[in-house]
Amino acid sequence: MNKHPMTKEGADALQSELNRLKKEERPRITEAIAEAREHGDLKENAEYHAAREQQGLIEARIKQIESILSHAQVIDVTKLNANGKVVFGATVTILNIDTDEEVTYKIVGNDEADIKHFKVSVNSPIARALIGKEEGDEIVVEAPSGNIDYEILSVEYR
Template sequence: MQKHPMTKEGADKLQAELNRLKKEERPRITQAIAEAREHGDLKENAEYHAAREQQGLIEARIKHIEGVLSHSQIIDVTQVQAHGKIIFGATVKLLNIDNDQEVVYRIVGNEESDVKENKISINSPIARALIGKAEGDEVMVQAPGGTIEYEILEVLYL
């Protein structure tokens, strides 16, 4: 079975969510179902049906997180000797040569990518173009809006 890369930070965040779901949400929803059952006829008991639906969603999320964590290879980028090369987990400061704007991205696994936090998936076009490059290199990225040329200003292993 193929392992998927994940940062230590991403794995810790998923583990915390899993613990919360198992220790807080699961017992809370079980209690809500028990209380709704006490109201009698289950056919027309909206609270019971809503609680059962929420239980299904929680259990599905638990299974999903457990699956992701079991198939993940946790990579602590601070422990890897990359010698200035861009690798999984690296934080990269880029200069868009066309518009002179600087951007910072961290290359992470699929489950942890979040554009709002500037975390891009290892499978994204920009990450694939950057892997293996170093400070001072220029890269061409095939983006949906066309080709973008970047200069790599800095590579950090945080």
């Protein structure tokens, strides 16, 4: 069975969501179903059907999180000695050489990637170009609009 890399931060966030779903959401929805049942005829009971649908969604998410966590190889980047190299879990600040625009990305697993929060998948073109490089190196990222040249300004393990 293939393990997928995941940061400790990502695994902790999923575990927290799983705990909330099991300890808060599941009992709340069970209670809502019981309450809706008391209202009588289930065929025309919208509250009951809505609660059952929500229960299905919660149970599906629980199964999804449990599956992700069971296949995760959790990597704590703060405990790695990468000697300044860009590795999985590193936070990298890069400079677009053409535009002078600086951006900071954290390299994470596929299940954690979230570009809005500057978390890029280890399999993304930018992460693949960065892995193994170090501060001061220049990289070229193939983008749909053409190649983009970057300089690595800093590499952090946080």
